Amino acid sequence: MYSIRTYNSIAKRGLDVFTDNYEINASDYPDAILLRSYNLHEEVIPESVKAIARAGAGVNNIPVDRLTEEGIVVFNTPGANANAVKELLLMSLIATSRHLVEAVSWTKSLIGEGENVPKLVENGKKQFVGTEISGKKLGVIGVGKVGVLVANDAHALGMEVMVYDPFISVNAAWQLSRNIKRAESVNEIFQSCDYITIHVPLTSETKGMLNQNAFEIMQNHVHIFNFSRGELVNEDDLEIALQERKIAGYITDFPTERILQMKNVVALPHLGASTTEAEENCAYMAANQIKEYLETGNIQNSVNFPNISMPYVGNKRLSIIHKNIPNMVGQITSYLANHSINIANMVNGSKGAFAYTMIDIDNGIPSEVRNELTVNISRINGVIKVRII
């Protein structure tokens, strides 16, 4: 029986993946954790945990480095909510250009004006004359799963689009419409765009990426959209840029008390991935990745260990997480050979300082070593976690 702990509201389609051999939130010693935005940084993670899956893209709420040292595999669900974010962004782009939020709220204020409403509407509408996005220039920073969709569809809506991503994947580059211009530096985006949207992960490198230096070189009256993470923007600098009307509007999915008090801010309650489709896609993908890892050792969409799969034929399988240092595989296979354990199949891969090896055992594990096998392999210097599946 495997035990899963969940945080946040996880779509039923994901929870339904865990059938017969699973219990959910029934044990203090879970095998895996499934969550969305819950902050795991302050949480004590039980030793029983082997995997943590984020039903979503960003993993900044998870202490990935610490978990990696402990041999816990962290997954996310690349692309599973990208369309939802793209639609919200495009909606916000148009809504901002047409002053939708202010106009709806003003119109609602006419309640009680009785038969004067139509006349007041016609007289009042001049306050909300907007602009069209067609022909305007959009800068997209970060061309991953969300950014590429935003760039292509904004172009389809008639915008001139420029993108910046020094680490763009081959897949994203293939997906990007050839009409989209690539910036050589992020400053090119800052200097030339009417609208700027940021779709990068929050890391120590990207934190505060939108700051005074960036705001200073932007076009006057630029609109900035942040549907990625609040900390990508320096709040002190943002406040000044908004006060000076350098930035005409800041549209964000990540309000703070201070941001809410700033003028010309439109703040949403982290709604980017809040569609039925995205919630289901993320939960289903995350749950399947956990299940596959627990039951077969195969790793797909991990952010801290290599993605490795080997067909699982039901033989005994050793799943070994270890450091990426010389002679790890040699020591493990020598140990097996010395104990007459025959290897049927094996796979190994690494990611940075860590590595993962799966070994399928041909003819069972001799009874005299069965009990000590995981303990003895764990004792090899550099081995972090061993399981027999």
Ligand SMILES: NC(=O)c1ccc[n+]([C@@H]2O[C@H](COP(=O)([O-])OP(=O)(O)OC[C@H]3O[C@@H](n4cnc5c(N)ncnc54)[C@H](O)[C@@H]3O)[C@@H](O)[C@H]2O)c1
């Ligand atoms: N509002 C929401 O509900 C919501 C939903 C999904 C994702 N997000 C956020 O949006 C982020 C992006 O999502 P995604 O699915 O596109 O992720 P992704 O990993 O597919 O894409 C991120 C892209 O950013 C690029 N990048 C990294 N550092 C960069 C830098 N310094 N300059 C330019 N580009 C850089 C990467 O190369 C990558 O292509 C997530 O990390 C998450 O924080 C928010």
Ligand SMILES: O=C(O)CC[C@@H](O)C(=O)O
């Ligand atoms: O779970 C959510 O609602 C948000 C997920 C989003 O922030 C992400 O990083 O994918």
